[in-house]
Amino acid sequence: MPSHRAEVGLNHYLLIIEYDGSRYAGWQKQPGMITIQSELEKAAAVVLGKPVKSTAAGRTDKGVHARGQVVTLSAPANYPPKRFLLALNSLLPKDIAVTGVRKANAGSNARFDASxxxxxxxxxxxxxxxxxxxxxxxxxxxxxxxxxxxxxxxxxxxxxxxxxxxxxxxxxxxxxxxxxxxxxxxxxxxxxxxxxxxxxxxxxxxxxxxxxxxxxxxxxxxxxxxxxxxxxxxxxxxxxxxxxxxxxxxxxxxxxxxx
Structure with a gap:
């Protein structure tokens, strides 16, 4: 069974993202490959000044696109949601965009909270x-x-x-x-x-x-x-x-x- 225990000292965010998956090796991070997750976490780490961990509701494959992907993201840094959205979009590649951000509850998990x-x-x-x-x-x-x-x-x-x-x-x-x-x-x-x-x-x-x-x-x-x-x-x-x-x-x- 998945663990939903919250990590102490972390701030949690829920993001809605869209992307053209044509040039990506899917959502999930893979060594030596460009993926949606690696690009998102790289941009978020620059904005927050700390490494981040993210989870997607749907782990799309190579070449698959998304209009309404849900991502939960945790980091030991606090950032206003609207500013976070704008900052992320200024750093992300043109084929990935964040369309919504809000604070999430501790223990939120995009993959396991999806119905x-x-x-x-x-x-x-x-x-x-x-x-x-x-x-x-x-x-x-x-x-x-x-x-x-x-x-x-x-x-x-x-x-x-x-x-x-x-x-x-x-x-x-x-x-x-x-x-x-x-x-x-x-x-x-x-x-x-x-x-x-x-x-x-x-x-x-x-x-x-x-x-x-x-x-x-x-x-x-x-x-x-x-x-x-x-x-x-x-x-x-x-x-x-x-x-x-x-x-x-x-x-x-x-x-x-x-x-």
Missing amino acids: GKIYRYYIWNKTCRSVWRKDRWHIARPLDLGLMKSAVQFIVGKHDFRAFEARGSTQCSKICNLERIKITNHGGEITLTFAADRFLYKMVRNITGTLVDVGLGRIAPDALIGILDGKNRRHAGRTAPSHGLFLEKIEGGKFGDLL
């Missing part, structure tokens, strides 16, 4: 790719959204989702409550919105790739019943590329009005 997450995946479904939609998965062949929407009914709900989990996961439980998948199309831009209490490693991208295979007629909609029950990643569809995925919002009552 749910919302992701959006974007597809550009036109014959020609667009230079203005680099953060969209370009699929030239027309997708049958009727088939894709029909397939959704077989996987929403509380299930064991290991069939859609990539290798390398450290999560013990494979049970997630996938509350909804909404699919919309606006002029060839297809958006898949996912809401769940939690997601497994690359689960959104693997479900998206599978639904795309349904939309292309490669997988029957009701085949998702057997894929889910089989609990075998090899039986599901492809993995959608990372650049089309956005962490849209973190849900959690403990985060207050900042979200």
Whole structure:
């Protein structure tokens, strides 16, 4: 079980950040790699004059973007939230921005206080790719959204989702409550919105790739019943590329009005 003990003498902050993940090796710090966490902690250490520790609600992978990432950050320095926001944004790279800051309670933890997450995946479904939609998965062949929407009914709900989990996961439980998948199309831009209490490693991208295979007629909609029950990643569809995925919002009552 995670420890929520507060460290004595530390000040705690809750941040909302957004970023273009294109040139980053994901959220989490890694030796010799440029990550969102390393850039944020480096800027915060300059502002506060002390080393900081941060935790994100969603540990996004390489190339994945965020509009509403929640981060808790602790440091032995006190700084007014508004000034902290402005100071951080003056130091952060242009593809990372802090959009909200407030003081947090001792023991606050973005990862464990989150009650749910919302992701959006974007597809550009036109014959020609667009230079203005680099953060969209370009699929030239027309997708049958009727088939894709029909397939959704077989996987929403509380299930064991290991069939859609990539290798390398450290999560013990494979049970997630996938509350909804909404699919919309606006002029060839297809958006898949996912809401769940939690997601497994690359689960959104693997479900998206599978639904795309349904939309292309490669997988029957009701085949998702057997894929889910089989609990075998090899039986599901492809993995959608990372650049089309956005962490849209973190849900959690403990985060207050900042979200």
